[in-house]
Amino acid sequence: MNQVLAAESVAPAANGRIQVTEVGMRDGLQIESRLIPAEQKIDLLNDMIASGISHIEVTSFVSPKAVPQLADAEQVIGGIRRREDTYLMALVPNLRAAERAANTSVDGGVLLCSASETHNRKNLNRGIDESIAAFGEVAACLRAAGIEPLGGLAVVFGCPFEGDVPVRDVLRLAQSYADLGIHHVTLGDTTGMATPVNVRNVIRTLRGELPDIDITLHLHNTRGVGLANVLVGLEEGVRRFDASVGGLGGCPFAAGATGNICTEDLVYLLQESGYETGIDLDKAIAVAHKMERLLEKPLAGQVMRAGPRLALHAADAVRTAAG
Amino acid sequence: MNQVLAAESVAPAANGRIQVTEVGMRDGLQIESRLIPAEQKIDLLNDMIASGISHIEVTSFVSPKAVPQLADAEQVIGGIRRREDTYLMALVPNLRAAERAANTSVDGGVLLCSASETHNRKNLNRGIDESIAAFGEVAACLRAAGIEPLGGLAVVFGCPFEGDVPVRDVLRLAQSYADLGIHHVTLGDTTGMATPVNVRNVIRTLRGELPDIDITLHLHNTRGVGLANVLVGLEEGVRRFDASVGGLGGCPFAAGATGNICTEDLVYLLQESGYETGIDLDKAIAVAHKMERLLEKPLAGQVMRAGPRLALHAADAVRTAAG
Numbered sequence: 289m290n291q292v293l294a295a296e297s298v299a300p301a302a303n304g305r306i307q308v309t310e311v312g313m314r315d316g317l318q319i320e321s322r323l324i325p326a327e328q329k330i331d332l333l334n335d336m337i338a339s340g341i342s343h344i345e346v347t348s349f350v351s352p353k354a355v356p357q358l359a360d361a362e363q364v365i366g367g368i369r370r371r372e373d374t375y376l377m378a379l380v381p382n383l384r385a386a387e388r389a390a391n392t393s394v395d396g397g398v399l400l401c402s403a404s405e406t407h408n409r410k411n412l413n414r415g416i417d418e419s420i421a422a423f424g425e426v427a428a429c430l431r432a433a434g435i436e437p438l439g440g441l442a443v444v445f446g447c448p449f450e451g452d453v454p455v456r457d458v459l460r461l462a463q464s465y466a467d468l469g470i471h472h473v474t475l476g477d478t479t480g481m482a483t484p485v486n487v488r489n490v491i492r493t494l495r496g497e498l499p500d501i502d503i504t505l506h507l508h509n510t511r512g513v514g515l516a517n518v519l520v521g522l523e524e525g526v527r528r529f530d531a532s533v534g535g536l537g538g539c540p541f542a543a544g545a546t547g548n549i550c551t552e553d554l555v556y557l558l559q560e561s562g563y564e565t566g567i568d569l570d571k572a573i574a575v576a577h578k579m580e581r582l583l584e585k586p587l588a589g590q591v592m593r594a595g596p597r598l599a600l601h602a603a604d605a606v607r608t609a610a611g
Numbered sequence: 612m613n614q615v616l617a618a619e620s621v622a623p624a625a626n627g628r629i630q631v632t633e634v635g636m637r638d639g640l641q642i643e644s645r646l647i648p649a650e651q652k653i654d655l656l657n658d659m660i661a662s663g664i665s666h667i668e669v670t671s672f673v674s675p676k677a678v679p680q681l682a683d684a685e686q687v688i689g690g691i692r693r694r695e696d697t698y699l700m701a702l703v704p705n706l707r708a709a710e711r712a713a714n715t716s717v718d719g720g721v722l723l724c725s726a727s728e729t730h731n732r733k734n735l736n737r738g739i740d741e742s743i744a745a746f747g748e749v750a751a752c753l754r755a756a757g758i759e760p761l762g763g764l765a766v767v768f769g770c771p772f773e774g775d776v777p778v779r780d781v782l783r784l785a786q787s788y789a790d791l792g793i794h795h796v797t798l799g800d801t802t803g804m805a806t807p808v809n810v811r812n813v814i815r816t817l818r819g820e821l822p823d824i825d826i827t828l829h830l831h832n833t834r835g836v837g838l839a840n841v842l843v844g845l846e847e848g849v850r851r852f853d854a855s856v857g858g859l860g861g862c863p864f865a866a867g868a869t870g871n872i873c874t875e876d877l878v879y880l881l882q883e884s885g886y887e888t889g890i891d892l893d894k895a896i897a898v899a900h901k902m903e904r905l906l907e908k909p910l911a912g913q914v915m916r917a918g919p920r921l922a923l924h925a926a927d928a929v930r931t932a933a934g
Contacts, residue, residue: 406926449926481920483883484842511920512876512913513883515839519807541924544909545916553835560806560836586867590835594865597804597834601864603729603772 306563307528308554309343309504310336312579313364314379315548316536318348318355322583326360330367332579336533339571341551342373345398345530349378349385365392373566377438381412386426390433397430398474399423399465400440403458404447407478411442416457420464427468439465439473444490446481448541455493462494462501472502474530477517479539480510480546484520491524504528507549509588510539514549515557522561529554534576534587550589552576560597569596629886630851631877632666632827633659635902636687637702638871639859641671641678643906649683651905653690655898659856662894664874665696668721668853672701672708688715696889700761704735709749713756720753721797722746722788723763726781727770730801734765739780743787750791762788762796767813769804771864778816785817785824795825797853800840802862803833803869807843814847827851830872832911833862837872838880845884852877857899857910873912875899883920892919 313329336344346368352359365376380386380397389397401419402408408416427437444458462473475490487505494501505521507514507529518529531554537547552572555565569591576592636652659667669691675682688699703709703720712720724742725731731739750760767781785796798813810828817824828844830837830852841852854877860870875895878888892914899915 410926446920448924451921451923480917483880483920485884510913510917511879512873513838513880515836516842516880519839519842539917542917546913550835556834557807557836557839561808590833590869593868594803594833594862597769597806598774600774601771603733 304562304564305527306522306558306565307343307504308341308551308558308565308567309345309377309528309530310341310533310551311345311506311530311548312532312534312536312551314345314348314358315506315530316532317357319538319540319547320357320536320583323357324582326363326367328582329360329364332533332575332582333364333367334369335571335575335578337369337371337374339575340565340567341572342371342566343375343377345377345379346394347378349380349388362388362392365394379440380426380430380437382422383425383429386429389435390429394435396436396438397426398438398440399426399470400442401461402442402447402478403444403453403461404450406449407443407447410449416461420461423464423468423470427470437468437470439470440476441473442476442478443481444475445477445483445486446479448479448481452486455490458490459494459497462498466498466500471498471500472504474504474506476506477508477514479541480508480514482507482517483513484516487517487520488524491521491526495524502528504530506530508537508539509535509546509549510542515553518549518554518557522563531555533572534579534589534592536579536583536587546588550576550587550591552589552591556591556596627885627887628850629845629881629888630666630827631664631874631881631888631890632668632700632851632853633664633856633874634668634829634853634871635855635857635859635874637668637671637681638829638853639855639857640680642861642863642870643680643859645906646680647905649686649690652683652687655856655902655905656687656690657692658894658898658901660692660694660697662898663888663890664895665694665889666698666700668700668702669717670701672703672711684711685715688717702763703749703753703760705745706748706752709752712758713752717758719759719761720749721761721763722749722793723765724784725765725770725801726767726776726784727773729772730766730770733772739784743784746787746791746793750793760791760793762793763799764796765799765801766804767798768800768806768809769802771802771804775809778813781813782817782820785821789821789823794821794823795827797827797829799829800831800837802864803831803837805830805840806836807839810840810843811847814844814849818847825851827853829853831860831862832858832869832872833865838876841872841877841880845886854878856895857902857912857915859902859906859910869911873899873910873914875912875914879914879919 535550855871858873
């Protein structure tokens with residue numbers, strides 16, 4: 289755990305600079321039934337860091353019974369080769385998780401609550417009020433270990449059980465984080481229900497009520513509009529986005545549906561739109577191909593297939609068919 | 612061929628109304644090696660029309676040797692059951708094609724030229740000057756048969772052989788169409804090289820120089836940013852977009868890469884953003900599933916897997932893993 293880096297690396301990004309947080313190793317792998325050995329996870333994480341990705345949500349401190357894939361949380365964190373700018377995060381959904389995190393070198397611990405009652409009960413086995421009541425002890429435990437508490441909110445843009453989520457419910461949770469001095473909040477589009485309209489609406493409402501809020505958008509591409517929602521976020525001034533290597537992951541509610549927006553596709557969009565990410569797109573693509581070989585199945589990423597935009601072809605290579 | 616409908620149906624869409632043109636049967640199928648019998652194409656086209664899709668690019672009048680999949684152009688057009696608002700188009704890349712189109716009931720014939728010299732030679736076996744010189748006779752042949760000539764431009768946002776395409780080259784071609792009274796121009800992102808920056812730049816330049824221009828955006832999702840580019844088009848006032856059922860199609864330059872943006876995903880984005888399309892999303896999804904069964908391979912569409920946004924799940928159906 290590196291407190292100096294922690295404080296620096298979640299400071300607001302410079303204008304034109306976008307922070308891409310890789311969450312595939314947690315939000316992507318947790319849904320994969322094929323268990324990846326810890327050494328291979330560490331190898332992938334080291335490749336990600338070498339590609340220029342500074343912020344990584346490495347794992348989640350959940351019960352090994354609930355998510356066997358992430359049972360190796362401590363081992364994986366311990367094996368990562370850091371760079372100066374590396375900032376490692378883990379999901380810390382309760383006090384037990386915070387106690388485990390405290391014995392590792394993570395920089396940030398992401399607290400979690402769903403914006404809908406039903407999803408929170410399904411996901412964390414407790415009501416929203418109970419989650420809010422526990423935020424304080426979880427944050428205190430992390431801080432005592434020098435770990436920065438970060439606010440995580442699930443199903444912000446729609447709940448697969450309850451449907452549309454009132455913005456006031458999101459606001460109440462963000463306020464609960466702010467009351468504990470947690471101003472960095474990740475707005476999770478857990479099952480891909482975000483649209484340009486509700487992304488804009490939620491961001492504007494939160495900013496209006498909580499001017500100090502520092503928003504990360506965690507978008508899924510479940511319905512194909514993930515990167516369109518990124519554009520809306522950029523227009524609204526958001527400078528932090530979560531994404532998953534190769535679009536790794538899925539949706540527990542729809543077989544074959546995609547999960548998080550894809551890291552390389554996001555980096556491609558950002559770079560082509562004039563933003564800096566500090567990430568080498570070719571190296572990020574190579575990581576996605578390595579992940580694909582490891583899982584032995586095609587990932588959802590697009591740029592990893594088509595290559596960067598100006599990777600040109602010889603004129604005699606292909607006979608095109610039409611326009 | 613229905614001249615009254617033709618004139619009405621390409622009139623500027625009312626505010627808030629977006630025209631989605633289905634191009635999967637042409638731009639999607641042309642790359643599929645598995646030949647679909649004409650009766651099954653007609654069945655799919657009738658389903659598309661029943662789903663509320665008014666504008667369809669049905670086929671291309673190209674040599675059956677070059678594109679065996681589209682050898683049945685006349686048969687397919689002849690078998691379609693029209694509705695009042697149906698407007699059928701076909702690609703008409705040369706005079707021979709226009710002569711074939713003249714003997715069918717298509718409403719619009721799409722002329723074609725690439726914005727890069729190399730791509731035009733590869734695709735149409737002639738230089739740009741030669742293509743421009745032929746526009747007049749192709750348009751005249753179509754008009755003599757009561758078919759509306761429409762302007763098609765390929766590789767507008769980048770050429771896989773030449774790279775970035777100067778906007779002045781696009782402008783010159785649009786001007787050539789305008790000189791013939793063809794003000795409706797489709798800007799083709801043939802291999803998915805469009806970005807928010809060049810989409811905005813090309814649209815603004817064309818509008819500045821040719822205020823009468825009526826733009827359709829033909830975007831591909833080859834690099835994952837197709838629907839993000841749609842948002843940019845909407846912001847710039849574009850109200851016509853091409854798309855392909857289920858995202859059918861691909862890219863001749865990248866195995867496994869996706870083709871056109873997906874019709875259902877586009878309709879979902881538009882409806883969720885407050886635009887009218889006249890299309891029933893559930894029916895459009897059913898067409899995509901039918902196409903998938905016919906081709907016996909998964910298509911790239913996302914909404915066809917995940918379902919509409921508010922198709923809710925019972926709380927006891929799934930145990931979620933985390934945020």
